[in-house]
Amino acid sequence: MKCLKVPKSVGEEVRKKLLHQSLLSTAYRIESEDGHLLIPIVDDDVDMEYPVVERDFKKLEQPPSSLTDVVDLPDELVNELPSSYDIVGDIVVVKIPDSLEPYRKPLGESLLKLHKNVNVVLEDRGVEGDFRVRDVVHLAGEHRTSTVYKEHGSEFAIDLTKAYFSPRLATERMRVVEKVQPGERILDMFAGVGPFSVLIARNVDVDKIYAVDMNPDAVELLRKNIRKNSVGKKVEAIEADARGVKVKVDRVIMNLPHSARDFLDHALKSLDHSKGYVHYYEVISTEGLETLESALTDIIKKLGFHAKVIDVREVRTYSASKVHVAVDLEISPLPV
Ligand SMILES: C[S@@+](CC[C@H](N)C(=O)[O-])C[C@H]1O[C@@H](n2cnc3c(N)ncnc32)[C@H](O)[C@@H]1O
Incomplete structure (x- = not known):
């Protein structure tokens, strides 16, 4: 793929200019060669004094941004994925529809993968009784139901199975x-x-x-x-x-x-x-x-x-x- 070969000393300045002109190829990693940087570009119509050369580049790994990026499901079930779930401290609490019952555990593992700050995934089976306590089932990660949750600058000790x-x-x-x-x-x-x-x-x-x-x-x-x-x-x-x-x-x-x-x-x-x-x-x-x-x-x-x-x-x-x-x-x- 095409790239600009620029001295390292001006690398950052050139990268910013290319980005500003929408000429930087952000899907690839910038490489170095003989004291120069090789900056991948999307078009060789670049108005700069540096040479345009051809090299092979490694694709940058994009972090997954939604459940569909990380979960492996039959196509006909992808639309059944929960559109929202709660994150309480480092615990995800998710309601899973009956149609995804056989995929509960992989879904839990996918949620762990998707959220780097999450250590526990629990299935939410609803709130019950006078105390309005949540019935949950462990899906992935550590085996606990307690966490610390922050809201508007205050901190709360929470145990999802003990209190609402x-x-x-x-x-x-x-x-x-x-x-x-x-x-x-x-x-x-x-x-x-x-x-x-x-x-x-x-x-x-x-x-x-x-x-x-x-x-x-x-x-x-x-x-x-x-x-x-x-x-x-x-x-x-x-x-x-x-x-x-x-x-x-x-x-x-x-x-x-x-x-x-x-x-x-x-x-x-x-x-x-x-x-x-x-x-x-x-x-x-x-x-x-x-x-x-x-x-x-x-x-x-x-x-x-x-x-x-x-x-x-x-x-x-x-x-x-x-x-x-x-x-x-x-x-x-x-x-x-
Ligand atoms: C929906 S939760 C609300 C908790 C809290 N206000 C919040 O926003 O997280 C309702 C709470 O009321 C409590 N509760 C139910 N009946 C009660 C009663 N008769 N007197 C005092 N507390 C009660 C339950 O134990 C539960 O913790």
């Missing part, structure tokens, strides 16, 4: 952090390993956050994360059913999206002087979404409070027919 955690709410968590005002007291009713509580405490000079969870393993990780992020003065971990925690606060976070309605009564009663904000989450059918605002304000009225809906957002798609939504509510006493 999803990196998909990272943007939503930061959005809530931005709403919080200094001096507030907050009740995080379903705190899990503490992502909302810790991120708020690290970013806002709040008075107190009561971080509640009834899963003892979640609370153990939550306590660890409070220490890890040095927020022990602001965040109090409480192992309990949220309904039994009697505190008065300015803001409540209700991230239990399959049954949050059952806890609205307690959330509202926790607001100091019946006033404040509620971040409410629900997994709801796409039809239900149209009437969600009025349904919620009606329920809240029946519970004896007035609700103004500030914002409704789809946090993520949950399934083909369901979405995970966030509703920000401003609560005040019902006018008499």
